[in-house]
Amino acid sequence: MKEDTVLYSSKNKIARITLNRPHFLNAINREIIWQLGEAMDKARSDDTVSVVVLTGQGDAFCAGADVGLLKELSKASSTEVYRVLRELN
Template sequence: MTQESSYEAIRYDLEDGVLTITLNRPERLNAFNGQMAAEMMEAFDRADGDDNIRAIILTGEGRGFCAGADLSSGGDTFARSNDDLEAYRDGGGVLSLRIYALRKPIIAAINGPAVGVGITMTLPMDVR
């Protein structure tokens, strides 16, 4: 098994041609944040470019798949200046479009609650 340790919000494990991406914030029920979004986008880009990867499984660490957006910052969670508005307009939608564009089959192994972006990101997947 090959593990990639450069990620914090996800785990990237490759074994026998199957990449398992695990949402790895179990203390927050894998709540989605900007770091997780960026790491997932990078992981999907890497997977598409790796001919050794034949399929992808996405799951969550712990007792939940994804509790939705991380609201721990309260009102600041979605606060952005007008200059940043376009860049942060729809992180979950951009992620869903990236998943839709994957050239590898992807399976959502939903292992508990999936709320908001947690369920939305699974919609373009091949198997849920």
């Protein structure tokens, strides 16, 4: 079963997007990149949302990139690295 690494809620014109990997200090991996993109698309397409709040579950907002992702990217082609970084933007 896929873990929800990003949580989304919307109320009173405010979308709240929460990074949900507290056991890894919300470090960014491929799954979080994909789910964060989906959550941002959802907020962007919702005409009732005026503000997006990005937060992290647990003790840290985000520890940065997951070391495992960095290891994967070091072996990937420059095209693949660009695609992953573009998804973050």
